[in-house]
Structures are given as structure tokens and as C-alpha cells.
Amino acid sequence: MTKIMIAGGGTLGSQIAWQTAISGFKVIVYDKNESGLEDCKKFHQRYARIYMDKGSDESQIKRAIENLSFTTDIQQASEYVYLVSESVPENPKIKAAFYQELSKHIDDSAIITTNSSTLLPSDFVEFVSKPERFLAMHFANYIWQNNIAEIMGHKSTDASATEKTIQFAKDIGMVPVQLNKEQNGYILNSILVPFVSSAMALVANGVATHEDVDKTMLVSGFASGPFQILDVVGLETAYNIEHHWGTLLNDKQKLANAAYVKEHYLDKGKLGIKTGEGFYKYPNPKFKDPGFLK
Numbered sequence: 097m098t099k100i101m102i103a104g105g106g107t108l109g110s111q112i113a114w115q116t117a118i119s120g121f122k123v124i125v126y127d128k129n130e131s132g133l134e135d136c137k138k139f140h141q142r143y144a145r146i147y148m149d150k151g152s153d154e155s156q157i158k159r160a161i162e163n164l165s166f167t168t169d170i171q172q173a174s175e176y177v178y179l180v181s182e183s184v185p186e187n188p189k190i191k192a193a194f195y196q197e198l199s200k201h202i203d204d205s206a207i208i209t210t211n212s213s214t215l216l217p218s219d220f221v222e223f224v225s226k227p228e229r230f231l232a233m234h235f236a237n238y239i240w241q242n243n244i245a246e247i248m249g250h251k252s253t254d255a256s257a258t259e260k261t262i263q264f265a266k267d268i269g270m271v272p273v274q275l276n277k278e279q280n281g282y283i284l285n286s287i288l289v290p291f292v293s294s295a296m297a298l299v300a301n302g303v304a305t306h307e308d309v310d311k312t313m314l315v316s317g318f319a320s321g322p323f324q325i326l327d328v329v330g331l332e333t334a335y336n337i338e339h340h341w342g343t344l345l346n347d348k349q350k351l352a353n354a355a356y357v358k359e360h361y362l363d364k365g366k367l368g369i370k371t372g373e374g375f376y377k378y379p380n381p382k383f384k385d386p387g388f389l390k
């Protein structure tokens with residue numbers, strides 16, 4: 097059976113792993129931290145319930161669980177792998193170190209994909225052993241309903257690696273969209289990141305509360321408010337993006353957004369839905385109150 101390696105078992109890696117396993121592939125989740133693997137297994141219990149609510153039967157759930165294995169050993173994870181999907185933190189140093197380590201163990205025939213939200217495959221090309229088999233395959237949070245896969249190569253990605261990645265995306269139930277050239281943030285995050293970043297600026301600058309920002313967008317016809325989205329994304333990832341791009345572009349507002357999120361949320365262990373609290377408290381966030389939009 098075709099074996100897929102998911103690197104990083106956090107918010108997105110856990111979802112890609114589950115979706116891949118329930119689609120019939122053997123999946124090994126590699127995480128540097130034992131706690132990352134434990135969290136991943138807990139996320140999977142939640143996804144099992146969500147998928148059953150969406151119509152999966154018990155035998156499909158059982159098969160997904162049987163298809164999944166977990167390790168902190170990158171050498172073991174790399175054996176006989178057809179495709180790697182990387183979801184380690186949105187931090188260039190961490191990703192570069194991961195690719196350097198992976199390159200020591202992975203077979204030359206494997207396709208290697210990054211799920212980075214805003215970085216480019218060409219940022220990491222020097223750290224992978226076979227650049228021609230390296231590209232981005234970017235998923236969206238809540239993979240079971242937001243089933244997009246943005247496929248984006250760099251200048252020397254082989255057409256055959258791209259085609260195989262598109263086929264894999266289809267095989268796991270995604271709608272693949274191929275970009276014509278590299279773009280930080282692909283299509284989705286080229287639009288979404290400025291949206292949530294502007295919302296963070298309003299709150300960090302004391303213009304409005306996060307609740308009033310969300311209320312404004314919801315009453316104006318948006319399906320979700322930016323702070324609802326940020327809690328789903330996870331505030332560590334939001335912080336990493338604002339901090340990285342703020343530093344690189346010398347963008348003081350992005351750095352102020354990052355500092356605000358760190359002080360008020362990360363330092364207090366409030367990382368979003370995954371820890372039960374971010375901008376809102378779960379399972380009964382304020383935006384679910386009947387009077388929220390009044």
C-alpha cells in the first residue's frame with residue numbers, strides 16, 4: 097500500500113493525516129515532539145466524530161485508524177515513502193532544518209511537498225536532495241469541508257512530480273488548483289492574510305474590540321469574522337506569519353500585531369480552539385450567543 101509521511105502532527109498535519117488515512121493510504125505521522133504526536137491522536141478522536149457526522153461509517157473510521165502510525169524517528173518515518181507532506185511550524189529556520197534532516201533519509205524517488213501558508217518552495221530548494229521533486233501542496237483548515245489543494249512548484253519542479261501531486265490531491269478528495277508561478281500565500285492566503293492582519297491591527301491599535309470587528313463583518317454578510325478564523329487557524333501560526341513578514345518587510349504594524357497576540361494570548365497559553373481559548377472561549381464562544389449580532 098502507498099505510504100505517505102506527514103511531518104508535523106499539529107493543527108493542519110493532523111487533518112491531512114486523517115484525510116489521507118481515511119482515503120485508503122498508509123500514513124506515518126512524524127513529529128519531533130512526543131507531545132505533538134499525543135495531541136495529533138487526540139485531534140483524530142475529534143475528527144472521527146466529525147467524519148461520522150458527515151456520513152463515514154464505523155468500518156471507514158476503523159480503516160483510517162489502522163492506516164495511521166506515529167513516530168518521532170525521522171529515519172523510520174522516511175522508509176518506503178511515496179510522498180511527504182510537511183506541516184512543521186511556519187518558521188523558515190525550523191523548516192530548513194527539517195528538510196536538511198529529511199534529505200539524509202528519504203529516497204530520491206519520493207515527492208516532497210510543503211503546506212507552508214506564506215513561504216515559497218524556492219526558499220527551501222537548497223535544503224532538499226531532489227529539488228525537481230519538491231513543490232507546495234497547500235491545504236485549508238477544516239480539510240473535510242474546505243477541500244482545496246493549491247499546487248505550486250518552483251522553477252525546476254518536474255512536470256511529472258506536479259502531475260503526481262495533483263493526482264494524489266484528487267485521490268484524497270481535494271479540489272486541486274495549480275498556480276502558474278510562485279506566490280507567497282498562493283491564492284487563498286494572498287487574500288486571507290491581509291484580511292486577518294487588518295483585523296488584528298484594528299484591535300492591537302485599540303480601534304475596536306475583536307468582538308465588534310467580527311460583528312461588523314458578520315452583519316455585513318461575511319460567513320465568518322476574522323477572529324473566528326484566527327482561532328481556527330491557531331494563534332501560534334498567526335503569530336509566526338505576522339512576526340516573520342513584519343521582520344522581513346520592516347512592517348511595524350505586523351510586528352505590533354505579533355506583539356499583541358504574544359502578550360495577550362500566547363504567553364497565557366491561549367492558542368485558539370485547540371487549547372479551548374483564543375480570542376473566544378470554547379465550546380460556547382460569545383459569537384454563538386443569540387444576542388451577539390443584535
Ligand SMILES: NC(=O)c1ccc[n+]([C@@H]2O[C@H](COP(=O)([O-])OP(=O)(O)OC[C@H]3O[C@@H](n4cnc5c(N)ncnc54)[C@H](O)[C@@H]3O)[C@@H](O)[C@H]2O)c1
Pocket residue numbers: 103104105106107108109126127128129131132133182183184185186187190194211212213214234235236237328329330332333
Ligand atoms: N493552521 C492553519 O490553519 C494552517 C492552514 C494551512 C497551512 N498551514 C501551515 O501548516 C504548517 C503547520 O501549521 P500548524 O498550524 O499545523 O502548526 P502547529 O503549531 O499546530 O503544529 C506544528 C507541529 O509541528 C511539530 N514540530 C515542530 N518542530 C518540528 C520539526 N522540526 N519536525 C517535525 N515536527 C515539528 C510540533 O510539535 C507541532 O505538532 C505551517 O507551515 C502553516 O503555515 C496552517
